[in-house]
Amino acid sequence: xxxxKLAILxxxxxxxxxxxxxxxEDPAYPAQPVLVASNRPDxxxxxxAASAGIATASVDHKIYGKDxxxxxxxxxxELEKAGTEIIALAGFMRVLxxxxxGKWQGRMVNIHPSLLPKxxxxxxxxxxxxxxxxxxxxxxxxxxxxxxxxxxxxxxxxPILPGDTADSLAARLLPVEHKLxxxxxxxxxxxxxxxxx
Ligand code: GAR
Numbered sequence: 001x002x003x004x005k006l007a008i009l010x011x012x013x014x015x016x017x018x019x020x021x022x023x024x025e026d027p028a029y030p031a032q033p034v035l036v037a038s039n040r041p042d043x044x045x046x047x048x049a050a051s052a053g054i055a056t057a058s059v060d061h062k063i064y065g066k067d068x069x070x071x072x073x074x075x076x077x078e079l080e081k082a083g084t085e086i087i088a089l090a091g092f093m094r095v096l097x098x099x100x101x102g103k104w105q106g107r108m109v110n111i112h113p114s115l116l117p118k119x120x121x122x123x124x125x126x127x128x129x130x131x132x133x134x135x136x137x138x139x140x141x142x143x144x145x146x147x148x149x150x151x152x153x154x155x156x157x158x159p160i161l162p163g164d165t166a167d168s169l170a171a172r173l174l175p176v177e178h179k180l181x182x183x184x185x186x187x188x189x190x191x192x193x194x195x196x197x
Pocket of ligand 1 (some may be wrong): 010011012013016017090093130158
């Protein structure tokens with residue numbers, strides 16, 4: 001089976017990116033990483049990707065001020081240069097414009113640390129705790145124009161325990177995300193391949 005050329009966009013640590021890179025070490029995995037790009041030149045994940053032998057790009061959003069689309073056009077140039085066929089957002093903390101989402105719609109997925117449709121946006125764990133929820137989780141979804149709003153591909157859940165804080169919940173969720181994302185991205189690749197054939 002043909003492997004889709006995968007670009008991973010990050011803004012920081014990049015532990016989900018690492019999980020995707022690890023999964024893609026298997027030649028049977030349906031995506032092949034061709035680029036890891038960040039809007040933050042100091043993102044730790046860029047170093048991790050480079051030491052794994054993956055091409056990296058840094059497109060600093062600050063240079064473009066309030067012009068989100070100009071930033072995205074520069075990022076898009078890098079994505080096209082790398083031959084990107086599918087994008088995985090992995091802790092990429094930029095709200096995307098309709099132009100960028102429109103261009104990559106159906107070819108771009110995201111991981112979000114809540115059980116969507118609950119808690120779109122930021123501070124998901126604190127909001128789950130404040131609401132008295134008994135479970136938390138993560139969602140991988142197709143990216144659509146609304147923030148954290150696209151069709152759900154796969155979710156993973158975990159119980160909220162007495163004494164949990166936003167930090168303890170985030171830490172317990174992370175390994176769950178690392179298992180979820182490679183599985184969900186594989187599903188997304190299968191969907192995309194089926195729609196291309
Ligand atoms: C992850 O928990 C991911 O779900 C979250 O940021 C973290 C990134 O960690 N994403 C979002 O909040 C997106 N809105 P990582 O850099 O170690 O993968």
